[in-house]
Amino acid sequence: MLLFGGKPAGQLQEIERYKLNAMSAFAETQTCRRLVLLNYFGENRHQPCGNCDICLDPPKQYDGLIDAQKVLSCIYRTGQRFGIGYIADILRGANHQRIREFDHDKLPVYGLVKEQSHEHWVSVCRQQLIHMGLVNQNIAHFSALQLIEAARPILRGEVPLQLAVARVLSKKSRNQQNKNYQGRYDKKLFAKLRQLRKVIANEENIPPFVVFNDAT
Numbered sequence: 273m274l275l276f277g278g279k280p281a282g283q284l285q286e287i288e289r290y291k292l293n294a295m296s297a298f299a300e301t302q303t304c305r306r307l308v309l310l311n312y313f314g315e316n317r318h319q320p321c322g323n324c325d326i327c328l329d330p331p332k333q334y335d336g337l338i339d340a341q342k343v344l345s346c347i348y349r350t351g352q353r354f355g356i357g358y359i360a361d362i363l364r365g366a367n368h369q370r371i372r373e374f375d376h377d378k379l380p381v382y383g384l385v386k387e388q389s390h391e392h393w394v395s396v397c398r399q400q401l402i403h404m405g406l407v408n409q410n411i412a413h414f415s416a417l418q419l420i421e422a423a424r425p426i427l428r429g430e431v432p433l434q435l436a437v438a439r440v441l442s443k444k445s446r447n448q449q450n451k452n453y454q455g456r457y458d459k460k461l462f463a464k465l466r467q468l469r470k471v472i473a474n475e476e477n478i479p480p481f482v483v484f485n486d487a488t
């Protein structure tokens with residue numbers, strides 16, 4: 273097996289993937305950024321700082337106790353061995369082989385929340401429950417989600433929990449945004465850039481879209 277700095281290549285890849293996920297989760301966070309950082313470094317804090325951009329311009333909140341309980345219960349019932357995407361798949365009742373193999377389609381949480389998008393549940397897990405210090409992403413074990421002690425009163429419904437409405441662009445608004453750009457660009461400059469792209473692509477012997485695509 274290939275070794276880099278004492279770690280097997282697969283393990284290194286896993287660490288890099290975790291770092292990338294953590295970075296994008298930080299960028300897209302719906303909770304106080306200071307909390308995100310402190311929880312990332314293992315200090316389990318729950319009090320927002322009141323000073324970061326999220327605290328100063330908070331996203332819309334809703335009573336998220338039931339949503340959080342669904343996620344936490346799904347993590348618990350699947351043995352705290354699976355990652356975010358898989359947990360979201362079970363909750364949304366995805367029909368794939370892995371779920372059937374593990375008999376997770378027989379769980380009471382399977383298909384519990386079909387009406388909400390995959391992105392919604394990823395946001396609840398990655399941008400909120402982890403950042404709030406309720407769930408840990410175990411990097412040493414395939415980024416599996418694991419419950420932290422603070423999740424217990426949430427699961428029992430003993431404390432209220434507010435979650436943020438994710439600021440993700442819906443497909444509809446993304447299409448609208450793309451439409452807004454159509455026909456509104458400098459056509460001469462576009463032609464010049466295309467020509468340049470062709471020259472670079474020929475020199476490097478690669479397809480033009482690898483240099484940059486039309487949207488870029």
Ligand SMILES: [Zn+2]
Pocket residue numbers: 303304305306307320321322323324325326327
């Ligand atoms: Zn803050």
